[in-house]
Amino acid sequence: MNSTQSSAVDCITFCAYYEKWLQIYKQGAVKDVTYNKYVMTLRWLRRLIPDLVIQNLNRLNYQDLLNRYAATHERQTTMDFHHQLKGAILDAVDDGLIDRDPTRKAIIKGKTPSPKKAKFLNQFELHKLLSALDISGPLNWDWFILLVAKTGMRFSEALALTPNDFDFSRQTVTVSKTWDYKSGKGFLPTKNKSSVRKIQIDWQIAIQFAALVRELPKEEPIFVKTAVFNSTVNCRLRKLCLKAGIPVISVHGLRHTHASLLLLFAGVSIASVARRLGHASMNTTQKTYLHIIQELENKDVDLVMRSLSGLT
Structure with a gap:
C-alpha cells in the first residue's frame, strides 16, 4: 500500500x-x-x-x-x-484497521425498564375476552383474534392463511408461509423450518371456519383485503380487553396465552407445545416460558410430597 x-x-x-x-x-x-x-x-x-x-x-x-x-x-x-x-x-x-478489540470488557448500561404490559392472560381472563368478541357475522379481526388465541400462531402466520390451508375433515390448519405485512411483498417463507407445521383445531373452530371460507378464493389470504398493520389488530384487541375488564395484551400476547394455558392447565408436554408453536427447539420454549415451567415444578414438588406423606 x-x-x-x-x-x-x-x-x-x-x-x-x-x-x-x-x-x-x-x-x-x-x-x-x-x-x-x-x-x-x-x-x-x-x-x-x-x-x-x-x-x-x-x-x-x-x-x-x-x-x-x-x-x-x-x-x-x-x-x-x-x-x-x-x-x-x-x-x-x-483487517488490521484497528489494533485491538475495543469491545473487550465493555460494560452494558441502560435506563430502568418501563413497566411492561401483561404478556398473557389466565384461563378466566381469556374466557372473558372470547366472550367479548363479535363473531356473529363474516370474517373480521375478532375472528382473527379467536383463531390466534386457539392456535398460538404468529401474527404473520395467521395473516397468510388461505382456505386451502384448512383441512376440516381432519380438523387441522397448515402453517407453511407468512404474510409480509411490513413491506407488502405478499407471501414469505416461515421463520424457520420448524415453523412449517399442522395445528390441530377444535371442532367448533372447524365448523365455524368451514362456513366462513367456503366461497373465498382458495389460494388468497382470508384476512388480508387491503394493507394490514399490526397496530390495527392490537388496537381492536385493546378495546376488547378494556371492554372485558381484563389486562391489555398484544396479539403476540395471545400466542403466549395459548402456550401458558397448554402448559399450566392442560398439562401438555414442553415438546408438544414447542411443535405446536413452531419453535426451532424445546430450548426456545423453555427459555420463553421459564416462569411457567418453574411454577409447574413447584406443583410437582407439592404432589410428590403429598404422595410420600401418604405412604405408611
Whole structure:
C-alpha cells in the first residue's frame, strides 16, 4: 500500500466502514426486518460518532459510545446495539484497521425498564375476552383474534392463511408461509423450518371456519383485503380487553396465552407445545416460558410430597 492509499484508509470513519460492512456482509444475507435493525444502528452511529476515524476507535471511546446510547435506551436494547456493532469491529481488527478489540470488557448500561404490559392472560381472563368478541357475522379481526388465541400462531402466520390451508375433515390448519405485512411483498417463507407445521383445531373452530371460507378464493389470504398493520389488530384487541375488564395484551400476547394455558392447565408436554408453536427447539420454549415451567415444578414438588406423606 502506497502513502496515498494509506492516507485514504486513515481517513475512513467508523460510520463509513460500518455502512460498507452492512452492504457486503448483511444486505441480502439476513431478513429485511433484521437488516433494518442494523440500519437503525448505523443512524445512531451517525448521530453519536459521525467523525470518529476507525483507527481511533478504542475501549475508552467505545465505552463512551455505549454509555451515550444507554442514556436513552433500556439495557437489553443497548446490549443489542453492542452486538450489532461488535461483528463489524472484530472484522476491522482482523483487517488490521484497528489494533485491538475495543469491545473487550465493555460494560452494558441502560435506563430502568418501563413497566411492561401483561404478556398473557389466565384461563378466566381469556374466557372473558372470547366472550367479548363479535363473531356473529363474516370474517373480521375478532375472528382473527379467536383463531390466534386457539392456535398460538404468529401474527404473520395467521395473516397468510388461505382456505386451502384448512383441512376440516381432519380438523387441522397448515402453517407453511407468512404474510409480509411490513413491506407488502405478499407471501414469505416461515421463520424457520420448524415453523412449517399442522395445528390441530377444535371442532367448533372447524365448523365455524368451514362456513366462513367456503366461497373465498382458495389460494388468497382470508384476512388480508387491503394493507394490514399490526397496530390495527392490537388496537381492536385493546378495546376488547378494556371492554372485558381484563389486562391489555398484544396479539403476540395471545400466542403466549395459548402456550401458558397448554402448559399450566392442560398439562401438555414442553415438546408438544414447542411443535405446536413452531419453535426451532424445546430450548426456545423453555427459555420463553421459564416462569411457567418453574411454577409447574413447584406443583410437582407439592404432589410428590403429598404422595410420600401418604405412604405408611
